[in-house]
Amino acid sequence: MQNRPTAAELLDAVKTFLNDSVKPELMDHTAFNMMVALKSLDIVQRELELGPEFADTERARLTDILGHDGKIGDLNAELNERLRAGTLCLDDPKVKAHLIETTKAKVQIDQPKYSGLRHAEEKTNT
Amino acid sequence: MTKINAFSQTLEAAVCRNISGVQKIKGLHRLSGGGSQETWCFDAVSASGKKKLILRRTPESVSGDTWVSIPLEVEAELITRAAKEGVPSPAIHYVLAPKDGAGSGFIVDFIEGETFVRRILRDDQYATAREKMIGQMGDALARIQKVDATNIADLPVLDASAQITRNKEIYREWDEAHPVLEATFVWLEANIPEIKPLVLVHGDFRNGNFIVGPEGIRAVIDWELAHLGDPAEDFGWTSINVWRFGADKPVGGLGEREDFYAAYEAAGGAPVDHTRTHFWEVFGCLKWAMLCRLMVTRYETGTDAGVEMAYIGRRMCEAEIDLLNLLT
Structure with missing residues (x-):
């Protein structure tokens, strides 16, 4: 276990520094890249915060669908193989629910403002 | 120097x-x-x-x-x-x-005008342009498809099945698990539309590749993905959710599919088959996913090592959620 500050706190300090002290000094393409860099740090921050729980629930669903536990990467590869082989498909309610939940979780970390996430939530609720 | x-x-x-x-x-x-x-x-x-x-x-x-x-x-x-x-x-x-x-x-x-979509979709000075663009897009697409490009040697020929094969090869080379893409390939292969005579496809015909003035489209640009292909391909690509930039209207955030198709037909285009455009909209989402992942390769190999390339990789989930919204 590392000492304080935590990874999230360090990240926060770096973001504040870049936002308040560096960004105002930049112009044109460098300013644009700084905006992209800050958005990238936001992704890292959300992944630190939400990633572990999302990965746990993803793994639990995969275990249920495939009938055995394993490392999340291996389980995903197996799901992929079975979709390719046609022994599992998108029409399977468990597979469908799993892919929707997993993808919604990904979007929540990577692009939480993306309209497709809202569309997916509206769909789930109807 | x-x-x-x-x-x-x-x-x-x-x-x-x-x-x-x-x-x-x-x-x-x-x-x-x-x-x-x-x-x-x-x-x-x-x-x-x-x-x-x-x-x-x-x-x-x-x-x-x-x-x-x-x-x-x-x-x-x-x-x-x-x-x-x-x-x-x-x-x-x-x-x-x-x-x-x-x-x-x-x-x-140099053509003066705006290509930045968020401004085109929101700024007051483009209010008239926003009303006209759907019609202009339909008109331009009908005209693009009238171009005889069959005798251009270096223009790729890519019908639906060739597009799927090509993308699948690239996807397989990554050797990564992307279950949503995997399921999409299965769907696409089961839903390939019957072959129609191939036409010139722009390949990136969408809001963002039009230079726009207050009166509407001044130029269609960025032909780098052009090829000979299915007449419905550009319809699908231009209608994918990502090109709406958060706006509601399905075609580039600008208008309804029906108005877009009507303008195309009025300019001499054949009646638009909705099943076919749906196929290409699904394909378009897959293509966006592939392009996002390609940027990661560019970043990794140093072809373009900017932070923007790395960041775009994390936009792949947009295409994945859109695919699920279309397919489930």
């Missing part, structure tokens, strides 16, 4: 030799980065004054991506032919030759 000054001199020599009346060039600067195709802007100075021009260029050093863009000479030829059919296009002044030593590319008129 700096690199840009050296390039400016090389370009100046080529321009003065080949565009009549030009005596020198001034103010050469690069407009956009990203990918293998560069866009530069400069003033061509002649006795009668100066004229702003655009250079689209690929440096000699660029190695091929897995996603192949057409040669710029072909792009220039397509723009010329499209303009003849009435597609809003910039006039082409010169296509670079190997002897110019300036890479490959072409020089066109």
Whole structure:
């Protein structure tokens, strides 16, 4: 276990520094890249915060669908193989629910403002 | 001498030799980065004054991506032919030759206007443009499909099954698990529309690749993904959710599918088959996912190591959620 500050706190300090002290000094393409860099740090921050729980629930669903536990990467590869082989498909309610939940979780970390996430939530609720 | 000054001199020599009346060039600067195709802007100075021009260029050093863009000479030829059919296009002044030593590319008129979609969709000055663009897009697409491009040697021929095969090969090479893409390939293969005579497909026909003024579309640009293909392909691509930029209307955030199709049909396009455009909308989402992942490869291999390339990789989930919204 590392000492304080935590990874999230360090990240926060770096973001504040870049936002308040560096960004105002930049112009044109460098300013644009700084905006992209800050958005990238936001992704890292959300992944630190939400990633572990999302990965746990993803793994639990995969275990249920495939009938055995394993490392999340291996389980995903197996799901992929079975979709390719046609022994599992998108029409399977468990597979469908799993892919929707997993993808919604990904979007929540990577692009939480993306309209497709809202569309997916509206769909789930109807 | 700096690199840009050296390039400016090389370009100046080529321009003065080949565009009549030009005596020198001034103010050469690069407009956009990203990918293998560069866009530069400069003033061509002649006795009668100066004229702003655009250079689209690929440096000699660029190695091929897995996603192949057409040669710029072909792009220039397509723009010329499209303009003849009435597609809003910039006039082409010169296509670079190997002897110019300036890479490959072409020089066109600079067209004043906006391409940044968020401004087009929200700024008051584009209110009229927003009303007109759907009709103009339908009209332009019908005209693009009238272009006879069958005798252009370097133009790829990619019908639906060739597109799927090509993308699947690239996908398999990554050797990564993407269950949503896997399920999409299965769906696409089961839903390939019957073959129709192939037409010129722009390949990136969408809000963002139109230069827009307050009155609407002034030019259709960025032909690098053009090919001969299915007449419904551009319809699907232009309607995917990502090109709505958060707005609700399905076609580029600008309007309804029916109005887009009606304008296309009014300009001589054949009746639009909705099942077919749905297929290409699904394919379009897959293509967006593939393009996002390609940027990660560009970042990894150092072709373009900017933070923007790395970041775009994390936009792949947009295509995945859209695919699930379309397929479930």
